[in-house]
Ligand SMILES: Nc1nc2c(c(=O)[nH]1)N[C@H]1C(S)=C(S)[C@@H](COP(=O)(O)OP(=O)(O)OC[C@H]3O[C@@H](n4cnc5c(N)ncnc54)[C@H](O)[C@@H]3O)O[C@H]1N2
Ligand code: MOO
């Protein structure tokens with residue numbers, strides 16, 4: 001008799017997995033290698049930024065006091081005593097009536113407290129300029145520590161290093177950075193029907209799309225994927241291959257073989273390994289048969305063989321666990337309110353995660369289901385940047401209904417648009 005499984009709500013399933021986080025150790029990597037890694041230490045300012053008062057313009061550093069009587073009818077003439085570029089320090093100290101020609105980024109010369117851009121001066125000669133308005137002390141001076149004071153916290157840690165974080169790390173002298181070790185995640189695709197992408201098709205066989213997809217999802221999550229190849233639907237072989245690699249990985253992902261078919265052997269493999277099964281049925285579509293088991297601290301993610309179900313199972317359970325293991329403060333997909341762009345008439349006993357395309361139109365986020373909504377479907381994944389969440393227990397959804405979307409990515413999001421015009 002076929003095993004009857006009891007579905008649990010998605011949030012319970014997520015909760016069960018996230019109770020079992022095992023935080024990865026830290027390691028030190030060079031700044032150039034830190035992109036995409038998760039920060040394992042807070043970033044603090046080793047020095048103030050900027051580290052000295054500096055000029056934001058190409059112009060003249062002056063003593064503001066000298067300019068206080070300047071006006072259209074009363075131009076003030078100042079004598080230029082030196083030219084200093086960024087990276088150099090003025091060698092002279094201006095006396096009253098004197099100015100220093102400075103470039104953007106130059107440390108303010110002693111005794112100067114304002115900068116006048118070239119365009120606001122009249123250069124009478126190489127040595128003399130004229131100005132026709134007064135300047136206050138501090139005008140056009142970027143103060144030391146204006147951006148960040150020495151010792152201030154820039155980031156608390158737990159963020160993923162992107163180009164902006166790299167810039168901050170470089171600014172504060174982090175030539176080496178502490179990050180979390182990447183969990184090593186083994187991947188097996190199960191299925192006697194599977195061919196590799198380079199193979200010609202044969203009757204009854206299909207190309208293995210799950211393994212390359214999951215390897216890519218692992219990379220996107222920041223983990224280290226080790227693809228161990230395909231396993232035919234044979235119990236002994238699945239058991240020996242899976243138990244053979246468990247020592248070498250921090251987590252294992254299998255695709256296929258988790259349902260109730262005669263050749264679905266993952267449930268029996270978990271039993272034989274004496275792994276603790278957290279759940280084997282989730283009240284969701286696709287991915288209802290997604291199974292998560294633990295062997296000690298190691299999660300075994302038994303993702304469905306159906307490509308869309310496999311994808312969703314990874315995003316909902318494996319990705320947050322892996323990101324949290326890498327110290328992520330925010331391991332879940334970002335959620336947003338959107339307007340459903342196309343009716344979805346199918347009744348919904350389980351919560352659906354519909355692959356779709358989300359985009360902004362007239363300031364509102366819209367989400368349109370992509371391609372066929374079936375768990376066997378691959379190509380809709382290629383057209384999606386979001387999962388549209390349609391809670392279960394309804395008769396379907398109408399175009400225009402409010403929905404929640406989980407954002408998968410934001411690249412490739414827009415064509416060129418005229419930036420919003422400033423209000424005047
Ligand atoms: N009697 C029942 N049958 C099924 C149930 C059920 O509750 N009762 N659940 C269905 C649901 S829902 C899903 S989802 C699938 C899950 O199946 P498995 O996880 O056991 O996966 P397989 O049987 O191995 O394969 C399913 C399907 O996916 C294709 N596949 C497998 N691996 C890959 C791969 N690497 N790349 C591309 N496609 C793959 C495979 O050829 C099958 O077509 O079970 C339903 N059945
Ligand atoms: O796990 Mo299945 O994808 O719900 O169709």
Ligand SMILES: [Mg+2]
Nearest residue numbers: 257259261264
């Ligand atoms: Mg099956």
